[in-house]
Amino acid sequence: MTIKIGIPRSLLFYNFIPFWKTFFEGIGAEVVTSGRTNKAILQDGLRLSVDEACLPVKVAFGHVEHLKDRADYIFIPRLVSVFPREYICPKFLGFPDMVRQNVRGLPGVIDTSINMYRRERDLYGQFFEIGSRICGNPFKIALAIKKAGEEMKRFTARVESGLRPDRAYGPGSPEETPDRRKNATVAVLGHPYNIYDSFINISLLKRLEDAGINVLTTDNVPEKEVNYYVSSLNKKLFWTLGRRMVGAAYHFLESPGISGIIHVASFACGPDSMTGELIERRARRTGDKPYLSLTLDEHTGEAGIVTRIEAFLDMVGMNRQSARC
C-alpha cells in the first residue's frame, strides 16, 4: 500500500509545494493536501493554537487538524532557515512542537529540521533523512531530491516570469497567461501565506482582478533584483521573507509600470512591523505611487477591507488620470 503524506496548505506551502510534492512522489509516496482555508479550518485553528500566535499560524493548526485523518504522516518540517545566513520566523521553528502539544490523534509526524543557515547543500542531507523514513532505496531518494530540485527551478522561473505561484504550479491551469491589457498593475506585497490564502485576506487578489487590475506579487521579483535593492540598506535583513518583501517593494517603487502598492501584514507579526515600516517610509519618500497597508486579523467582516481596497483603487484611478493630462 502506498504511504500517504499529508501536507497542510498553509505557511510556506505556496513557496515549496513543487519541491515537496515531487520529492515525496519520487520516493513512491502519495501526497494529500488540505483544502483551501475555510471557516471550519479557521475555527479549529483558533481553538487549537495559542492566543499569541499570528493568524496564519493559527490557520495552519486548522489545516493539520483537517488533514490528520487522511494521511499516514503529516509533513510539518521544522523550518529554521531556507537561505544561507537567514532565518524564518521563530514561530515556524516551534510549529511542530506546538502541533504535537495541542492536536490530538496525530498520525506520524515528519518534522525534520530544514536548516540551510550554514550552506544551501545541507538541504540534501535533510531530505535524505526524511526519505529514509519512508523508502529503503538510497538511489531512489537521491533521484527524488534531484528531480524535486529541478521542478523547483522550473517553478521559480515561471513565477519570476510574472505568474502567480498559486497558478504557476500544477498542469496547465487555464489562467496561465495574465492579461496584460488590463488597465493598471498593482503590486501586492506580503507573506505568501497571507496573499495567496483568499480566506485569510478576504479575496484580496480576486477583488483586484475583478476590478480589472493586473496583480504582481513579492514572489514575481527575481532574487537578483531583490538583492540589488536590499543591498542599499544599512544592515542585512536576516528574515528571508522580510528581505524579499523589502527588496520587492523597492523594486516596484521604481518600476514605471506599477500604479500602486498594497502591503499586507498579519496583526501581531513581529517582522512585518519592521519591514512594513521600512517599505512605508521609502514609499513616502519616493512619493508618487499610491500606497495601502492592510492588516489582517481573524475578523471575517469584509467591510473594513473592502472600503480600503475601493478607496485605494479610486486613488490609483485618479492618480493615473491626472498623470495623463
Place this chain on the structure above:
Amino acid sequence: MIGFIGLDVGSVSTNIVFLDDEGKVRESVYLRTNGRPIPAVQKGLRQISRLVPLRTVIRGVGATGSGRHLAGIIAGADVIKNEITSHATASSRLVPGVRTVLEIGGQDSKIIVLRDGIVADFAMNTVCAAGTGSFLDQQAARLNVKIEDFGGLSLKASSPVRIAGRCAVFAESDMIHKQQMGYDLPDILAGLCEALVRNYLNNVGKGKDISGPVVFQGGVAANLGMRSAFERALNKEIIVPPNYDVMGAVGAAMLARDYVSRGAPTGFKGFGAAETDFHAGSFECDGCPNCCEVVELSENGAVIARWGDRCGKWSNNVSREKIS
C-alpha cells in the same frame, strides 16, 4: 428645480443631504442609526422630502458609509462610494486647496492626505476604537455630562490631566483613577481630548505628512475640546466646514451629480421608498464549509438583493422570487 440626494449611513449616524443644481448644500438631516439602518434611511428620506422645495426633480442619488449597499438599494442610488473618496470629494470642493482631512466618526476615524485636489494617501483606524465618537459618547454618559456640553466644559480647563489614550479600556480606568484623586471635571475632559488626539495622531496619522490647510470633519468635529486639542497638537489652524457632520453625504451627492451629468438617467426610487416595506434578514449557507452568513433584502416580500456570500451563489442569483 433640479437637485441631488446624498446618503451616508454610518454606524452611529445616518445623514441625508439635498444639493441644488449648482452642487450647493441646501438641506441636511442628521439622525441616529440606532443599529437599524433601514428605518433610519426611510426616516431620513421622509424628513428630507418635507424640506425639499415643491416640484423638485431628484436627478441623482449617492450613497456612502458602512451601510452604503443597503442604503443604495433602498433608495436606488446611482453611485455607491466608499467613505474615503466621498469625504475627500466633499472637502476638496468645499474647502479649495485643502491638504489634510481629519475625519472622526462614530466608530472609525480616518485621515486623508490630498495633493492638488487628489487623494494621495489615507489611513483608517485598525483594530482600535479609542479616539472615536462612540468612546466620547460613552465617557460623557458615565461622567453625567451631555455630549453637547462636553466641548464647552473642557475648554474651561486650567491644566488638563494626563490620561493614557492608547486603549479605550485603559483610558477609562485611568480617568476613573483621576476622578477619585479629586481632579476637576473640565481638566479631566480636556485631558481626555488630548489623549484621544494623541492616539489618533500616533495611530491613524502615523507617518502621514500633515500640512495645512487642515480640515476637521465628522460628528466629533462638533466637540470644541477636540478642535482645540488638535490645534494645540498640530500647531495649525483647524478648519471646520459648515456641514462638517454630513460631509460624507455631501460627497456622495456630488459624485452622483458628476455621474448623471454624463447623461445617465437616475435610478432613484422616489421618496415613496420611505413607505415601502423593506425587510432584511440573514441565513447561514450550508453549501460549503465556509458557512457564509448571507444577508437578504426584500421589498414588499420580493428579494431584491443578497450579499455576504464568498462565492456569489446567492448574490448573483437574485430573481424576483417571493419568500414564503
